Amino acid sequence: MKNFYKRSMLIIMFLLAMALLVMLAMGQAKAATPSTPTLLYQQEISGTVTTLGGEPLLGVTVRVATKNYGTTTNLEGNYSIRANPGDMLVFSFIGFKTQEIRVSNQSMLNISLEEDVDALEEVTINAGYYNTTRRESTGNISRVTAEEIENQPVVSPIQALQGRMAGVEVTPGGNLPGQAATIRIRGRNSLRDEGNFPLYIIDGVPINSTPIESFSNLGNVGIDPLNTLNLSNIESIEVLKDADATAIYGSRGANGVVLITTKKGRQGKTEIQARIYKGISTVPNRLELLKTEDYLQIRRRALENDGVEADEANAYDLVVWDQNRYTDWQEEFFGGSSQVTDINLNASGGNENTTYSLSGSYHKQGTIFLGDFDYNKVAAGLQLNHTSNNKKLNFNLSVNYGVDSNNLVGYLDLSSFAFYLPPNAPSLFNDDQSINWNDWAEVGLDNPLAGFYNSSKTQSNNLISNLVITYQLLKGLEFKTNFGYTYFNSNEIVKRPRRSYNPATWDRIQHRSNHLITDRKSWITEPQLIYSSKIGKGTIDGLVGVTIQESTQNGLSLYGEGYVSESLIGSLSAAENIDSQTNQQSEYKYAALFARLGFNWDKKYYINLTGRRDGSSRFGPGNRFANFGAVGGAWIFSEETFIRDHVSFLSFGKLRGSYGTTGSDQIANYGFLDAYEPTLGAGGLYPTLLANPDYSWEVNKKIEAAVELGFIEDRINIGLSWYRNRSSNQLVGYPLPEITGFTNVQANLPATVQNTGWEIELSTFNFQSPKFSWQTSLNLSFPKNELVRYPNLEQSSYANIYRVGHPLNIALLYNYEGLDPETGFYSVEDVNGDGNLNFEDRTIIRNSGREFFGGLNNNLNYKNFSLQFLWEIVKQNGRLALFNAGELRNQRTDVIRALDENSGYQQISASSQAIIAYDNVLNSTFSRTDASFIRLKTISLAYSLPNTFLNSLGLNSGKLFLNGQNLFTITPYEGIDPEAPNLGTSFPSLKTISFGIQLNF
Incomplete structure (x- = not known):
């Protein structure tokens, strides 16, 4: 940890030094000017800038035309600037018409800016290799702004997208900080999980989106490669979805593209922003489990029904353990609170030629589990932009560097026992806080905390850098090139001391450690x-x-194992035995030629043509290159005379559509070659991969049609999109018979996966006045995933996973037939009547994915107060467990109804027959339930500090804010969290409340 902080401080000091040099250089250049602003501008002019309705405008740029000097308005719309009579003052602000006023001899100048509807539509959208606007875009691009991102106390920016974009489904990977979330853009295209990752691009540089492997508790989903980014330094996130938007990325854009843009410097005096918040996270819900009295009553009834007498072997909970003891195991295991601290500093400024932005942040987050674990992150960013005096040459440097350290328990699930342990089970610890082994060993059990003293530390370093050089060759013709370099290193060590385990087994256990080192390097150039x-x-x-x-x-x-003492664990030189479990090195080369041609006529008719020829080293020589492309078009019919003159309520109307192809090469490297690995200690080689030089690219064909409408001067805006994506020539591991010596070979299967759907986007300006405004936005997605074609599926290894004509994410279930009248146990249908229950009897198909999802967002502003809240909406099915009354483990309180013969639950029993019946019914229609939910995903209340108070402190602006995450959920689901509707015992989302302050100097 000491090295972590030392390295973090060095990073921030280095970037601060760079910014200081930039500011000094600018100051010297300014000093070299024949005259200074103080001497040049003799008259001070002040005033207030408002809307036509009298509402003050914050952030309006006020500058002297033709002079390198300006200022901005504060929270109350006030400004002050020095100018000479005859100078022209220019007032400009996004969304309003620019005004120019000639200075006379006045000292006070108040103006009102007129709203510009066209300007509001001209907010720049990052489309990857070029910029566009929402009005002129022919593709489907969703955008989330900085304010929406930074209001959420999350680690990865992907988590901040939940519920905010149509067609973009984000599900958390778990409740531990650093776990990778899953993002699916318009569904799942590939049969392989690893073939569905989108393309991540940060400031023009692509990065590997595959989660990082881990031996720790993060290992089930991996570590998010975006964790080290500073969320407060992100300007916007755009997601490209359809063929028109993604085809220019060719094979890399098959599953959509996520573009992350960091904040840039702004012209003007240096401004420093400090943002600090602290928060606390807890589990938002608990399962209602049996308390001791009811649990013991059901257990006694079970033995009575089974005709079995309780003894130490079959009923130690009734015979050995204290009958009056009660422990809330959910409180014991995950009843803690996770403290969150986030500190962010940003400095930006510049002149007409050079602007800069420098940021640094620190984030610390604990866990809700038993034990002392935490996550720490330090990130720094630099944006430097310079333009020559003749405006022909431009340099833009972007550097983002982050270091994080995740300290967790290793090899121990600290949540599963909380739902199954009997409520009268013995304490986990002795009075001296040592692990209680004896009371558990008395009944032949191991303490659930076996492994508790294991520890894991995962430290990552992530550098993302890019230099863009642009030069104007001729009027209308520019040369542009970017040079990007990324480096990611993850170093993980898991320590497993003997004291983590029962002393009775120490003669068979040694001090052990696991080490995992991952390096990812990439460079790219794009002239x-x-x-x-x-x-x-x-x-x-x-x-x-x-x-x-x-x-x-x-x-x-x-x-490593066999360390002499616990203090030496991790120092491999002190280990008695060292084993290299894996040592993999791979290289990937990619080359492409791409082109785009866009044309619009009279700002009404738009067409966009894109094409790309890709080459990938992951394919054999004969299949290395492939061509991809798309065509997109749009017609702004509201600009037609017959519409403009006769349909007065329609302020904007656009039809757009696109068709194109993208591909995928998301497979392992060298799959077309025979591969060998050395035998341990024998000096030989053994084959590990079978060659197949004939497989080629997956192909994803995308089509979309959409309409966008604006009513009543764009106070109501509606967008409706329909899409169909078909992914064919699926790249999978083709199974081989065991006699070949290999389990599979990389190949193309003649399978086709189709995603279709509707997306609805609605935004309204409900009310707008000088003191109060209210805006609402809604997005809804209705996706449908289907395996359209898979010849000979029944003979493949996927026969028990997929069904043609159904989604990829399905559950194959038994048909529940009710309680067996003879045994009183759950009964499912034996379809083929062979007396055995297997996948041939699972004839009921249920979609385990979401039927629809979306979000409802509201923004309200009243004087100095602002309120923003987002409801996440999901329609889906889930599964419940813990309803087997009588088994020697705790159950949901609902099973108390099993004491009534007409409850619908099976006879109370602890017999093996009852347990088998319960295991079968878990995979039947009986356990399926509605897991839909409406969740208050985020809420943010902010108060802007009064201008008089800020002036007394020498501040430009400031605000206090209170944020909440996952505060409230409406759902019929009886599990702990409908966001993970598997067995009802997973909770990927925590409830978080944070309070902070933001100050601008």
Whole structure:
């Protein structure tokens, strides 16, 4: 931990030094000017900038035309600037028409800016290789802004997208900080889980989106590669979904593209922003489990029904353990609170030629589990932009660096026991806080905390850098190139001391450690020519470019045992035995030629053509290259005279559509070659991979049609999209018979996966006045996933997983027939009548995915107060467990009804026959239930500090804020969290409340 903080401070100090040098250089350049602002501008002018309704505007740029000098308005719309009579003052603000006013001899100048509807539509959207606007876009691009991101106390920016975008489904990977969330953009396209990751691009640089492998409790889903980013430094996140938006990325955009843009410097004096918050996280819900009295009553009835007498072997909970003891095991295991602290500093400023932004942050988060575990992150970012005096040459440097350290228990699930332990089970600890082994060993059990003193530490370093150089060759013609470099290193050690385990077994246990080192390096260069020109009423713009990328990945896994003492665990030189479990090195090379041609006529008719030829080293020589492309078009019919003159309530109307192909090469490297690994200690080689040089790219064909409408001067906006994506030529591991010596070989299967759906987006300005405003936005997605084709599925290894004509995410279930009248136990249908229950009898197919999902967001502002809250909406099915009354483990309180013969639950019993019946019914229609929910996902209340108070402190602006996450859920689901509706005992989301302050200097 000492090295972690030392390295973190060095990073921040280094970037601060760079920013200081930039500011000094700018200051020197400014000093070299023939005259200074103080001498040049003799007259001070002040005033207030408001809307036509009288509402003050914060952040309006006020500058002297043709002079390198300006300021911005504060919270109350006030400004002050020095100027000479005859100078032109320019007032500009996004969403309002720019005003120019000539200075006379006045000292006070108040103005009102007129709202510009067209300007509101011209918010720039990052489309990857080019920028567009929502009005002119021919593709489907969703956007989340900085304010929506930073209001959420999460670690990864992907988690901040939940409920905010149509067609974008985000599910948390778990409740531990650092676990990778799963993001699916318009469904699952590949039969392979690893073939469904989208493309992540940060400031123009692609990064590997595959989660990092881990031996710790993060290992079930892996570590998110975006964890080390500073959320407060993100300007926006755009998600590209349809063919028109993604085809320019070719094979990399098959599953959608996530573009993350960090904040840039702004022209003006240096501004420093400090943002600090602290919070607390807890489990939002608990299962209602049996307390001791009811539990023991049911257990006694079970033995009575079974005709068995209680003894120490079959009923130690009744014979040995204290009958009056009660422990709330949920409180014991995960009843703690996770403390959250986040500190962020940002400095930005610049002049007409050079702007900069420098950020640094620290994030610390604990866990809700028993024990002392935490997550720490330090991140720093630098954006430097310089333009030459003649405006022809531009440099933009982007650097993001983060270090995080995740300290968790290793090899121990601290939640599962909380639901199953009998309520009168003995204490986990002795009075001296040592682990209680004896009371558990008395009945032949191990203490559930076996492994508690294991520890894991995962430290990651992540560098993402990019330099973009742009030069104007001719009017309308630019040369642009970017050089990107990324480096990710993860170093994990899991320590497993003997004292974590029962002393009775120490003669067979040694001090052990596991080590996992992962390195990912990548560089990319993309030279481009960009052209733009006007032709009559039309505008043509295009680009052509080349991508050259190379990535390497190294993975080393080591195991050490036989350490002399616990203090030496982890120092491999002190281990008696060292075993190299895996040592993998791989290289990936990618090259592409891409082009785009866009044309619009009279700002009414738009067409966009994109194409890309990709080459990947993951395929054999004969299949290395493939072509992808798309066409998109849009018609803004509201600009037609016959619409504009006769449909007054329609302020905006656009039809758009697209069709194209993307591909996928998301497979392991070298799959087309025979592969060998050295035998341990024998000096030989053995084959590990069978060659197949004939497989080729997966192909994803996408089609979309959409309409966008605005009513009553765009106070109501509606978007409706329909899409169909078909992914064919599926790349999977084709199963082989055991006689070959291999389990599978990489191949293309003639399977086709289809995703179709509707997406609805609605935004309304419900009320707007100088003191109060209210805006609402709604998004809903109705996805449908289907395995359209899979020849000979019944003979494949996927026969018990998929069904043609149904989604990939299905549950194959038994048909529940009710209680057996002879035994009183659960009964499911034996379809083929062979007396055995297996997958041939699971004839009921249920969709385990979401039928629809979305979010309802509201923004309200009243004077200095603002309130934002988001409801997440999900329609789905789930599964329940813990309803087997009589078994020697706790159950939900609902099973108390089993004391009544007409309860619907099986006879109270602890027999093996009852347990088998229960295991079968868990995989039947009986256990399926509605797991839909409406959740208050985020809520944020902010208060902007009064201007008089800020002026007294020398501050430009400031606010206090109170944020909440996952505070309230409405659901019929009886499990602990409908977001993980598997067995009702998972809780990926925590309830968090945080309070903070933001100050601008």
